[in-house]
Amino acid sequence: MVSICRYNHVFTCWPSTPGTHPHRCPAASAWVSILVPTRNRLSFIIPSAICSTAFRPIPTGIAAGVTVPCPASPRWRRLLDIPARPPLPGCPPVTDFDPAVAAAELLTVRDFLRYGVSRFNAAGLVHGHGVTTAHDEAAFLVLETLKLPVDRLDPYLDARLTTPERKAVADIIDARVRTRKPAAYLTKRTYIQGVPFYVDERVIVPRSYIGELLFGDLFGGDGFTLVEDPTEVEHVLDLCTGSGCLAILAAQVFPNAKVDAVDLSAEALEVARINVADHGLEDRVTLFQGDLFAPLKGRKYDVIITNPPYVSDESMAELPPEYRHEPAMALAGGGVEGLDIVRKILKQAPKYLTPEGGLLCEFGTGREALDAMYPDGEFLWLETADSFGEVFWLTREQLTEL
Structure with a gap:
């Protein structure tokens, strides 16, 4: 039979x-x-x-x-396996996922990875906070919950979990589906360029392409560079720092630099302070509360980096549930095109740059709007592994000509 x-x-x-x-x-x-x-x-x-x-x-x-x-x-x-056929009567899709059942019956990392992907797909979750697929997010949640390296899945796929571990993994997968919170808010941790950072709902989940650019050849590489010798950079500014992750990465890339980090949100700076302490950079990274350049009177920087809010009013109204857990002030750029904050930065930045300094700014998918607003601007749009035309570089001289 x-x-x-x-x-x-x-x-x-x-x-x-x-x-x-x-x-x-x-x-x-x-x-x-x-x-x-x-x-x-x-x-x-x-x-x-x-x-x-x-x-x-x-x-x-x-x-x-x-x-x-x-x-x-x-x-x-x-x-024997035959091609799929229409579902049999009385065999509806599985919707009654129970984390207690999963914890009791699933055994290995592989089991929970598959279970997580199935649950995320069934729930129609949105993945955009450091990962782009249900598989990658399930892998992150499973490995991070088990305190395993998040970049090494294969060696642990067939590892059997203890009873408490199975419950912890099943519960966090269930929480991701029930709450629609980004995975990083559930684990209180995210990674940029392999560097760990603490995060919670007081800050957006870091996902900037600037981290990849900082660690690339544009800063101290053998070919075309934005900064030829990172060791000669003395002062760096991170505007709209949020969790402080870019300021900390900048301190690693520019080993002799003092880094200032500014954010309007006092709560965000509390998170940044945790990360600065975790990385032992209290003597090199200084945090300021204020609106853009306001708390920085008289200071000059060799490099300014910023991933400011740039989501348009229309897009803010259509955000998926995952993004609605993030602070609105960290997302909304103001105006129809989300350009209001970026325009302020472009206008004020020359006054805070050294003569040979430059601005590295992320602006998402708004390149066309920015080019239309500054048709004569000499924006150098940069490419990363997963993006093109979302981060630009302008020298001080180019900024003064906008």
């Missing part, structure tokens, strides 16, 4: 002796037991809500398949 589960996967088995034979549904990643009272009759015992619809008999006669060893017999059993 051949039987089919709710996932339209077909199974059959020819064991040499009666008994219970474990089998795994490839769609559900959940173990079921094949109870074989005789050689030619199969019944299925299903212990998991993940694959909870009873298996139903269908006509036999399918020839194709792959062989796998039967753990209860020296002989082979055949796992």
Whole structure:
């Protein structure tokens, strides 16, 4: 007899002796037991809500398949798989995900990775806070919760979890779906260029392309550079610092520089202060509260970096739930095109730059609007692995000509 589960996967088995034979549904990643009272009759015992619809008999006669060893017999059993067909009556899509069931029945990192991807896809989550796919976000949540390196998934895929670990991972996956909070808010941690940072709801989740540019060849590389020798940079400014991550990365890239970091939000600066202390940079990174350049009278900088708010009014009204957990003041750039804050920065920056200094600014996908506003501007739009035309560089001289 051949039987089919709710996932339209077909199974059959020819064991040499009666008994219970474990089998795994490839769609559900959940173990079921094949109870074989005789050689030619199969019944299925299903212990998991993940694959909870009873298996139903269908006509036999399918020839194709792959062989796998039967753990209860020296002989082979055949796992037959046929193309997907319309769902059987009474077999609706799984919607009753229960973290308690997952914690009880899933065993390995691989199991929880698959479970997380399934739940995220079923819930239609939006991924844009450092990751772009359900797989990457599930991997991050599982590895970070287990205190494993977030950039090394493969060595741990088949590692079995303890009971407390299984509960912790199942609960945080469930929390991601229920609350729609970005994963970094649940773990209180994010990474830029492999560097860890503390984050919570007082700041936006860092996701700037500037980090990649700072660590690239544009600063101290062998070819074309924006800054030829990073060791000669003495003063750096990070405007709209938020969590302080770019200021901290700048302190690493420019090892001899003093870095000032400004934000209008006192709460954001509390988070930045945590990160500055965590990285032992209290003597090099100074935090200021104020509106853009207001608290920096008389100061001059070799490099100014900024990832300011630039979301337009229309886009703010259409943000997915994940982004609505972030502080609105850290997103909204003001105006129809989101240009209000960026325009202020471009106007004031020359006064705070040294003669050979420059501004590195991220402006998302607003390049066309910025080019239209400054048709004679000599913006140098920069490329990263995942973007082109979202970050620009202007020298002090070019800024004065806008």
